[in-house]
Amino acid sequence: MLLEAQGVAKAYRAGDKPFPVLEGVNLEVREGEIVALLGRSGGGKSTLLRILAGLIPPDAGEVRFRGKRVEGPAEGMAIVFQTFALFPWLTVWENVALGLEARGVPLEERRRRAREAIALIGLRGFEEALPKELSGGMKQRVGFARALVVDPEVLLLDEAFSALDPLTAEGLRGDLLDLWQGGRLRTRAMVLVTHNMEEAVALADRALVLQGSPARIGREIPIPLPHPRDPGNPRFRALVDELYEALTQREEVERRLEEDLLRLPQASVGTLLSLAETLARLGGRVDLPLLAEEGGLEVDDLFPLLEALELLGFARVERGDVELTPAGLAWAQASPEEQKVMFAEHLLRQVPLFARLHQALLQQGRLPEERILLRLQDHLPEPEARRVLQVVREWGRYAGLLVYEEGPRAFRLPAGPA
Structure with missing residues (x-):
């Protein structure tokens, strides 16, 4: 030894x-x-x-x-x-x-x-x-x-x-x-x-x-x-x-910890959509090594994307394979406008952090970025909290669920209906 x-x-x-x-x-x-x-x-x-x-x-x-x-x-x-x-x-x-x-x-x-x-x-x-x-x-x-x-x-x-x-x-x-x-x-x-x-x-x-x-x-x-x-x-x-x-493989847990509910994978919407479209083109279910090779992705790049697709309810990962759900297949094959609507629906239904943020905006109208960051830092290290906030901005903007105002550094709802 x-x-x-x-x-x-x-x-x-x-x-x-x-x-x-x-x-x-x-x-x-x-x-x-x-x-x-x-x-x-x-x-x-x-x-x-x-x-x-x-x-x-x-x-x-x-x-x-x-x-x-x-x-x-x-x-x-x-x-x-x-x-x-x-x-x-x-x-x-x-x-x-x-x-x-x-x-x-x-x-x-x-x-x-x-x-x-x-x-x-x-x-x-x-x-x-x-x-x-x-x-x-x-x-x-x-x-x-x-x-x-x-x-x-x-x-x-x-x-x-x-x-x-x-x-x-x-x-x-x-x-x-x-x-x-x-x-x-x-x-x-x-x-x-x-x-x-x-x-x-x-x-x-x-x-x-x-x-x-x-x-x-x-x-x-x-x-x-x-x-x-x-x-x-x-x-x-x-x-x-x-x-x-x-x-x-994931450990089976009886309840999700608060920090797990607040974490969001580092994944751009464009890359997620591209990966979903690749999966659809390959038949909807793909071996992970083949998918990594097809997309030219390393493990550290691929897994956050898969986690994001799972979190949104667009894919399932099991036994080394990834499979699009019916919703994921529909998202990959929809028109750009339909894709935005579906993404917004899944954000509010599948991602607790977005559901909470959207509800708070409905009640208060505007939320300073700093207040959200401090809330995240109650459960996540500061670098992780800032990264999650960046993902919130990108996903929320794409979905049309929120607007980020650069001047006051605050979030608000769009002027029209979400």
């Missing part, structure tokens, strides 16, 4: 209000394995990875590395982030050697080890280059070299390939896997946070799926495929489907 978490919990605070993100998280990472950590956007994946790395402390529970409690950045672990985070005034080798310098390694040894790591990751000849002279893929290779130069036993990857174009990401994943399988890394295990199901199946030995709110490990899915793995192989596709299915 290299790394384990026991009963880890974490909540963020806004003033005196806690907003739980993780609760009761238990996991184990063993020598010789790559573990993928999956979950919905905002579901705590990156927070958990930072807790494992010792970058932020848990509120409850503990993390142990080699049997010792992690109470700060742990020697023996390194992390690669989505953003390149290179110092623009330092050369490639100087950026790579920063971790060694922080550990007091002498200059000549720093230079030697940095050059070895740079060569290992495929950047020989670029040691003296500045970041501005590198492509995005090359910059991320520098990030990998910076992590690998300290010879970590556990390498943590936080969406490390997601900022790259698909071809570059595939090449870097392949090179990393070749180094891993060829025994050229001193790293004993990797933990990979990703929103890309194909990436998880291509690299990992098993996937841990964060579910619920606050999140915990809800599913563990083995990925027992030999390398190299062919994305066109039926077993590969079946595992991708299983991961999608796990991510669309």
